Amino acid sequence: MSTLATPPAPPTSPAPAPQRRGRSDASPFVDLSRAEWSALRDKTPLPLTAAEVEELRGLGDVIDLDEVRDVYLPLSRLLNLYVGATHGLRGALNTFLGDAGGHGAQSGTPFVIGVAGSVAVGKSTVARLLRALLARWPEHPRVELVTTDGFLFPNAELRRRGLMARKGFPESYDRRALTRFVADVKAGREEVTAPVYSHLIYDIVPDRTLTVRRPDILIVEGLNVLQPALPGKDGRTRLAVADYFDFSVYVDARTEDIERWYLGRFRKLRETAFQDPSSYFRRYTQVSEEEALDYARGIWRTINRPNLEQNIAPTRGRASLVLRKGPDHKVQRLSLRKL
Ligand SMILES: Nc1ncnc2c1ncn2[C@@H]1O[C@H](COP(=O)(O)OP(=O)(O)O)[C@@H](O)[C@H]1O
Numbered sequence: 001m002s003t004l005a006t007p008p009a010p011p012t013s014p015a016p017a018p019q020r021r022g023r024s025d026a027s028p029f030v031d032l033s034r035a036e037w038s039a040l041r042d043k044t045p046l047p048l049t050a051a052e053v054e055e056l057r058g059l060g061d062v063i064d065l066d067e068v069r070d071v072y073l074p075l076s077r078l079l080n081l082y083v084g085a086t087h088g089l090r091g092a093l094n095t096f097l098g099d100a101g102g103h104g105a106q107s108g109t110p111f112v113i114g115v116a117g118s119v120a121v122g123k124s125t126v127a128r129l130l131r132a133l134l135a136r137w138p139e140h141p142r143v144e145l146v147t148t149d150g151f152l153f154p155n156a157e158l159r160r161r162g163l164m165a166r167k168g169f170p171e172s173y174d175r176r177a178l179t180r181f182v183a184d185v186k187a188g189r190e191e192v193t194a195p196v197y198s199h200l201i202y203d204i205v206p207d208r209t210l211t212v213r214r215p216d217i218l219i220v221e222g223l224n225v226l227q228p229a230l231p232g233k234d235g236r237t238r239l240a241v242a243d244y245f246d247f248s249v250y251v252d253a254r255t256e257d258i259e260r261w262y263l264g265r266f267r268k269l270r271e272t273a274f275q276d277p278s279s280y281f282r283r284y285t286q287v288s289e290e291e292a293l294d295y296a297r298g299i300w301r302t303i304n305r306p307n308l309e310q311n312i313a314p315t316r317g318r319a320s321l322v323l324r325k326g327p328d329h330k331v332q333r334l335s336l337r338k339l
């Protein structure tokens with residue numbers, strides 16, 4: 001069987017000790033170089049088979065397999081350990097609460113992971129990869145993925161609120177519905193449904209929903225998933241979706257690199273999905289590539305970059321793990337929150 005993981009390291013070559021760069025011991029994060037992090041893969045007992053590598057390629061994403069092995073296999077191992085530890089903690093709580101905990105207090109509660117970051121930083125790719133890797137563990141085979149775009153207000157409502165040029169800003173989402181959705185999944189409800197957004201029609205799809213049925217792990221991916229809660233009225237506490245996360249990942253990169261990836265994806269979509277007669281963006285296949293890219297640069301400058309700077313980047317410090325990518329999408333540094 002051909003595999004991607006390297007054999008376990010001999011006991012004489014321990015992983016290099018993590019170094020702290022420019023952070024005091026009081027920092028809530030431990031900083032790791034890519035080399036330090038990837039050395040931890042030797043402790044990952046679940047290598048990828050050739051068939052699984054093919055399956056990952058079948059996701060349709062551009063994924064460098066060295067990247068999977070060096071960065072995402074150790075991450076799937078870390079998450080597997082966190083899922084086990086969280087179940088242990090819930091068991092302790094159940095023991096403490098006994099009958100007072102209600103019906104089978106928290107048994108089978110899904111482990112919820114948030115994936116945050118800018119438009120075009122690669123959140124969807126990371127989330128799909130994590131779903132595939134996490135589902136390989138026998139302890140948690142059922143992994144569901146939900147993107148927050150389904151909780152954008154429909155265009156008609158955005159127009160009514162004067163928010164059509166603010167798609168992706170926190171206020172363009174039905175945040176209560178998103179938080180309720182995750183709360184319901186976490187409460188162990190048999191079936192929970194979410195609305196669905198289509199990039200093709202650039203709007204919420206009427207009469208279509210996505211149903212989540214008691215997964216072992218739920219991944220929630222979106223620009224704003226690490227936003228704090230809005231202030232509650234009358235001194236009441238409000239919860240945000242992040243309050244339900246057991247772990248979160250912030251995908252980070254230089255703004256100039258993300259803009260380049262955004263324009264690259266727009267160029268690729270112009271040659272593919274935008275050609276569809278029902279595409280909202282079809283008009284950009286009818287003009288020159290330069291005109292189309294000027295439009296995309298305008299969207300970046302007026303919507304996506306300000307949203308990154310004003311709303312998304314300020315939430316980075318709330319993540320459990322920050323993946324810092326270089327210009328080629330390869331993760332160069334990682335910051336892992338200490339407990
Ligand atoms: N690991 C990667 N290696 C190479 N290209 C990538 C990687 N991750 C994302 N990309 C590319 O970057 C662009 C944005 O990625 P995507 O996952 O769609 O971002 P987001 O969900 O954050 O908007 C896409 O063109 C995608 O193919």
Ligand SMILES: CC(C)(COP(=O)(O)O)[C@@H](O)C(=O)NCCC(=O)O
Pocket residue numbers: 119147148149150165167168221222223224299303304
């Ligand atoms: C749909 C998005 C808001 C992102 O959704 P999310 O991360 O919440 O799933 C974003 O990808 C987007 O399309 N922004 C809109 C910019 C524009 O008006 O074209």
